Amino acid sequence: MKFAMKLAFAACLMLVMGLQAQAAQAKSFVLLPFEVHAPQNYSYLSKAVPSTLMGRLSATGATGTMGPRAAGSAAEARKFIGGADYALWGTVSVMGNDCTIVLNSVDKKGSTWTNTAQGPMSALNATVQRLAGAFSSEVLGVAGAAAASRGGRSDIIRNETGQTESYLNPQFRYQGNSADGSRIRSQRLKDEMVDMAVADFNGDGRNEIAILHDHRLVIYKWGNDGRLGKLGEITISRSNLNFSMRAIDLNRDGAKDLVVATFEEENNRPYTYFYGFRGNKFTEVAKRCSYFASVINLPPSYQPTLVGQGWDSIKLFAPGVHIMVKQNGSYGLGQRINLPSGANVFNVAWLPGKNGDQLVMLTDDERLKIFQGANQTLIHTTMERFSGSATGMEHYKGMPGLGVDRNYQMPSKYFAPMRLIVADIGHTGEYTLLVNKPISTAAQIFDRYRYFPQGEVHALFWDGVGLGLKWKTRRIRGSVAAVDLADFNNDGILDLVVGLNTSPDLGVGSRQCIVTAYPLDVSQMNPNAPADLSDFEVTPNY
Structure with a gap:
């Protein structure tokens, strides 16, 4: 009898607990934008903080929707409550490097709840986490916000803290080490890297790594032993210096070909070479041409397109960028592309957007300019400088017809723009611009100093006013020479691939290169999950 009573009591207790859990999961809320x-640079927090809160609260089992606009009082917030149980609103205040977040809620009966949390901007996610936990426990009756599992809701820039962590990549959060699988690093390779591309070059369905040096082009594959194995090598030109390299399938055979732009060191005259590597053998897809050539994804289809530009003895680049057409076994200039002044085949990319596309151009002083509309109207210029390539062409500026006195005039140097990568990594419909930001104190004093000791890869997005920082990598030791986005080791996971130049000696002698890859596991990411902009070291005006 006693056993039966204990059993009945246990069953009732489990039933009550189950009903309570079910009630907690049934809670719903409307989350309004924050004031x-x-x-102005922090205006993105109006939606970023609620998006982060949405992810944390959804992990508890509650369901939420985003409201249309901010509220200033409980009465105003109740207008948006609809069929939900609660309406949430709040404010974000930033003073220096610190921020204060106030979270308010009101239910259908008019009962209110308020909580305030403070912390540094660099730990914004932790501050939001504390508020989400307080609301979950004090209002929803859940003992702390449950961390989302790796198989649960996620987004490309959504991170979780706690025992179960979900990152785009731990190296982007100032966490992770060489043994946690968040970074793949090759062995040191001799000679300095000029450029790099990752694609299927031999047609076997797997990606290879092409590395361009001053005169040589070498193609590697990533082996099971965790090292790069050489597949082939060719000397492009013994007299010319290599300047840039891009990948494109020129002959439509399913394997990417390489477009290598070179220049004569004496007068900067360009020669571009076109190589295929099908069957692990280098072949000339077309005869070399006397133009600067590169690859641009042109709107509206954004398909890779071979483009070219002539040489100018004074300005270096002749006016006009053209689509290249094949003529007599080589490539010549075809239709001209509408581009603003200062644009060339290496320094432009289009950033698609819901309200129109933006044209991004890297200037000679390595700032980013944003143009909009058919008339290419300039709408924004960054204060920060990006790219940071060490490969450059020296040229003397002068007036046409007057010549150049090289005995007294100092040459200018045009540095090769790194590839401007535009990608929708998480298939969310929002495109970001991936670009390197070099970091060096000496470079701020000496304009021609290019041996940057470290750098960061930034993912930038257009917020309607300027380029905002969506996420960035931790600081990368070494001079970033190239960046690409591809499956580096053929494991089915997209990688952010970074080519680095380093020197084992003090100074700039004996330069070597290394390839580092950061896996970006987007397979478990839900494009409908809210974006968490706070875990990736987001710092405006960096």
């Missing part, structure tokens, strides 16, 4: 009391 931001901070400089």
Whole structure:
């Protein structure tokens, strides 16, 4: 009898607990945009903080929707509550490097709840986490916000903290080490890297790594032993210096070909070479041409397109960028592309957007300019400088017809723009621009100093006013020479691939190169999950 009573009591207790859990999971809320009391550069927090809260609260089993606009009071917030149980609103205040977040809620009966949390901007995610935990436990009756599992809701820039962590990549959060699988590093390779591309070059359905040096082009594959194995090598030109390399399938055979732009060191005259590597053998897809050539994804289809530009003895680049057409076994200039002044075949990319596309151009002083509309109207210029390539062409500026006095005039140097990568990594419909930001104190004093000791890869997005920082890598030791986005080791996971130049000696002698890859596991990411912009060291005006 006693056993039966204990059993019945246990069953009732489990039933009550189950009903309570079910009630907690049934809670719903409307989350309104936050008011931001901070400089204009922090306006993105109005939606970023609620998006982060949405992810944390959804992990508890509650369901939420985003409201249309901010509210300033409980009465105003209740207008948006609809069929939900709660309406949430709040404010974000930024003072220096610190922020204060106030979270408010009101239910259908008018009962209110308020909580405030403070912390540094660099730990914004932790501050939001504390508020989400307080609301979950005090209002929803859940003992802390449950961390989302790796198989649960996720987005490309959504991270979780706690025992079960979900990252785009731990190296992007100032966490991770060489043994956690978040970074793949090759052995050191001799000679300095000029450029790099990752694609299927031999037609076997697997990606290879092409590395361009001053005169040589070498193609590697990533082996099971965790090292790069050489597949082939060719000397492009013994007299010319290599300047840039891009990949494109020129003959439509399913394997990528390589477009290598070179220049004569004496007068900067360009010669571009076209190589295929099908069957692990280098072949000339076309005869070399006397133009600067590169590859641009042109709107509206954004398909890779071979483009070219002539040489100018004074300005270096002749006016006009053209689509290249094949003529008599080589490539010549075809239709001209509408581009703003200062654009060339290496320094432009289009950033698609819901309200129109933006043209991004890297200037000679390595700032980013944004143009919009058919008339290419300039709408934004960054204060920060990007790219940071060490490969450059020296040229003397002068007036046409007057010549150049090289005895007294200092030459200018045009540095090769790194590839401007535009990608929708998480298939969310929002495109970001991946670009390197070099970091060096000496470079701020000496304009021609290019041996940057470290750098960061930034993912930038157009917020309607300027380029905002979506995420960035931790600082990368070494001079970043090239960046690509591809499956580096053929494991089915997209990688952010970074080519680095380093020197084992003090100074700039004996330069070597290394390839580092950061896996970006987007297979478990839900494009409908809210974006968490706070875990990736987001710092405006960096």
